[in-house]
Amino acid sequence: MSKATTTVRDGSSPAAAEYLLGSSCAERERLLAQCELLRPASASLLDTIPLPPIARVLDLGCGPLGILDLLSERVGPAGSVTGLDTDHRMIGWARESVTELALGNVEVRHQALPPPAAAEARYDLAHCRLLLINTTRPRRILNSMAASVRAGGWVAVQEFDWATWQCDPPHPAWSRLKDLLAGVFGGDVHIGARLPGLVREAGLTDIRTSAHAYYWQPGDRYQTLLLSFARLFRDRLLRHTTLTSEELDSLTSTLHNHLGQPHTTVRESLLVQVRARKR
Numbered sequence: 088m089s090k091a092t093t094t095v096r097d098g099s100s101p102a103a104a105e106y107l108l109g110s111s112c113a114e115r116e117r118l119l120a121q122c123e124l125l126r127p128a129s130a131s132l133l134d135t136i137p138l139p140p141i142a143r144v145l146d147l148g149c150g151p152l153g154i155l156d157l158l159s160e161r162v163g164p165a166g167s168v169t170g171l172d173t174d175h176r177m178i179g180w181a182r183e184s185v186t187e188l189a190l191g192n193v194e195v196r197h198q199a200l201p202p203p204a205a206a207e208a209r210y211d212l213a214h215c216r217l218l219l220i221n222t223t224r225p226r227r228i229l230n231s232m233a234a235s236v237r238a239g240g241w242v243a244v245q246e247f248d249w250a251t252w253q254c255d256p257p258h259p260a261w262s263r264l265k266d267l268l269a270g271v272f273g274g275d276v277h278i279g280a281r282l283p284g285l286v287r288e289a290g291l292t293d294i295r296t297s298a299h300a301y302y303w304q305p306g307d308r309y310q311t312l313l314l315s316f317a318r319l320f321r322d323r324l325l326r327h328t329t330l331t332s333e334e335l336d337s338l339t340s341t342l343h344n345h346l347g348q349p350h351t352t353v354r355e356s357l358l359v360q361v362r363a364r365k366r
């Protein structure tokens with residue numbers, strides 16, 4: 088086993104259990120669609136990171152694709168991209184993506200990053216997207232990412248901040264459901280706002296922060312994402328809040344009607360990007 092990674096045993100990893108959105112086919116499809124949506128923003132982040140001609144890079148929590156394809160273009164044919172994920176179904180799907188897209192310089196592994204003390208500083212860039220928002224251990228993950236890059240190498244992170252996630256016209260059902268979901272989501276839904284401070288705490292320098300915003304109209308798939316999350320988290324909402332199932336049904340149906348009005352616009356969570364360098 089490589090020193091730089093820690094094998095995850097199927098079904099036994101607390102880290103694997105942590106991703107509460109699960110690894111259903113619907114989640115795979117949602118993540119792949121999101122890869123398309125976020126592709127230009129992710130490419131613009133990579134534009135700010137000078138990599139050597141033959142680069143070694145990591146996409147942590149790559150899911151069914153992550154930014155493996157974008158990284159593949161940038162490391163050069165002799166470079167290498169490693170995708171890691173703690174969910175074995177995600178890794179199976181990532182392998183399918185690698186084959187379909189003929190990404191010859193990409194390998195994916197069902198593994199977690201080791202703790203900082205056990206890391207081998209081998210990568211020119213360690214990246215993660217929408218990983219920290221789903222975890223209760225963002226500092227530990229960032230420390231491991233920082234430890235896994237060589238001196239002079241880069242860490243890049245992209246995470247949402249739910250603060251900007253609003254509908255217009257506003258509606259109390261939106262605010263109530265969003266607040267309830269934030270409480271059961273599993274990670275800090277405002278982690279995007281904390282990224283510059285978190286990477287600084289991880290000992291990184293030369294920090295550059297940027298952000299991207301998206302707006303949705305009725306008919307756009309992401310306009311109703313809050314309702315999709317309410318369906319996915321239904322059991323947790325009923326278990327961990329005072330909502331009864333009738334109240335939850337009434338809340339979601341009221342919001343469904345509001346979002347279906349011809350002029351209801353949704354402003355998406357802010358996608359915050361940070362890139363920083365290891366001394």
Ligand SMILES: C[S@@+](CC[C@H](N)C(=O)[O-])C[C@H]1O[C@@H](n2cnc3c(N)ncnc32)[C@H](O)[C@@H]1O
Pocket residue numbers: 102103105106118121122147148149150151152153154171172173174177198199200215216217218221222
């Ligand atoms: C929201 S998905 C994002 C996938 C991908 N980065 C993207 O942007 O499309 C989060 C992924 O992180 C994985 N994950 C969660 N905790 C992890 C950890 N500690 N180490 C590696 N992967 C993890 C999950 O299995 C899931 O595939």
